[in-house]
Amino acid sequence: MSTIVKMIVSMFLCHILFFGPKVNAGVVNRFEVEKYGDVIWEVPSKKKQVAITFDDGPDPVYTTQILDVLKKEGVHATFFLIGKRVEKYPEIVKRELKEGHEIGNHTYNHPSFHTISRHKVVVETRKTEHLLDPAHHSDYIKLFRPPGGTVTENSLKVLKKEGYKVILWSWHQDPRDWTNPGSERIARHILTNLKNGDIILLHDSGGNRSQTVAALKIILPKLKEMGYEIVTVDELLKMHPRYNEFHETEVKKEEAPLLIE
Numbered sequence: 001m002s003t004i005v006k007m008i009v010s011m012f013l014c015h016i017l018f019f020g021p022k023v024n025a026g027v028v029n030r031f032e033v034e035k036y037g038d039v040i041w042e043v044p045s046k047k048k049q050v051a052i053t054f055d056d057g058p059d060p061v062y063t064t065q066i067l068d069v070l071k072k073e074g075v076h077a078t079f080f081l082i083g084k085r086v087e088k089y090p091e092i093v094k095r096e097l098k099e100g101h102e103i104g105n106h107t108y109n110h111p112s113f114h115t116i117s118r119h120k121v122v123v124e125t126r127k128t129e130h131l132l133d134p135a136h137h138s139d140y141i142k143l144f145r146p147p148g149g150t151v152t153e154n155s156l157k158v159l160k161k162e163g164y165k166v167i168l169w170s171w172h173q174d175p176r177d178w179t180n181p182g183s184e185r186i187a188r189h190i191l192t193n194l195k196n197g198d199i200i201l202l203h204d205s206g207g208n209r210s211q212t213v214a215a216l217k218i219i220l221p222k223l224k225e226m227g228y229e230i231v232t233v234d235e236l237l238k239m240h241p242r243y244n245e246f247h248e249t250e251v252k253k254e255e256a257p258l259l260i261e
């Protein structure tokens with residue numbers, strides 16, 4: 001082996017040793033958890049339905065614009081909200097609910113779930129839950145999306161105890177709108193990869209989201225033209241083979257072993 005090849009091989013091994021295991025430590029294996037419905041990436045079915053989700057809001061500029069577009073097209077979406085932003089802009093959340101959209105918990109501070117303690121997961125979740133008051137109707141399934149889509153085995157245990165259904169997104173439906181690749185490109189990514197039961201990931205906050213708003217104006221009429229019904233995540237979950245069990249997961253607060261200090 002030449003010296004250069006040896007160097008490359010040893011650098012690669014060092015990278016695996018020092019970075020690989022840490023980055024993925026404790027992250028759940030999709031093929032182990034998906035079959036139980038504990039974590040949802042998509043809900044494949046024969047029905048031509050897809051769900052559009054927005055993360056990191058509310059935002060006073062872009063969420064409002066997105067709500068205007070959704071209203072014009074008569075479409076309902078699911079918003080995964082950051083608690084500290086909900087505190088700042090509660091009127092936008094009220095509008096989301098009033099206009100028939102669905103809301104989910106996206107933590108209070110948006111911390112990384114790679115290194116978070118179980119206790120911190122409870123604090124982050126309950127602080128936002130308290131703000132969202134998810135008990136606004138009886139058959140509500142509590143939805144949670146972890147920051148960056150990271151679900152560790154530890155955090156999943158806590159979230160299940162807290163009665164949450166963890167909602168990620170279809171791997172082929174992340175157009176990375178937050179990198180501002182252009183509205184046409186965002187729209188093309190979503191439309192060309194589309195499958196029944198997809199969960200589409202977009203963002204209504206975290207920077208200039210005007211490309212997301214513009215992309216939405218292209219996507220919504222096109223989806224209708226293609227015969228797709230745009231539904232909330234809860235509606236999409238009804239097509240899941242274990243849907244009936246989803247309502248039984250909630251543990252009453254007083255039974256939960258971890259409490260906010």
Ligand SMILES: [Zn+2]
Pocket residue numbers: 055056106110146147148
């Ligand atoms: Zn996020």
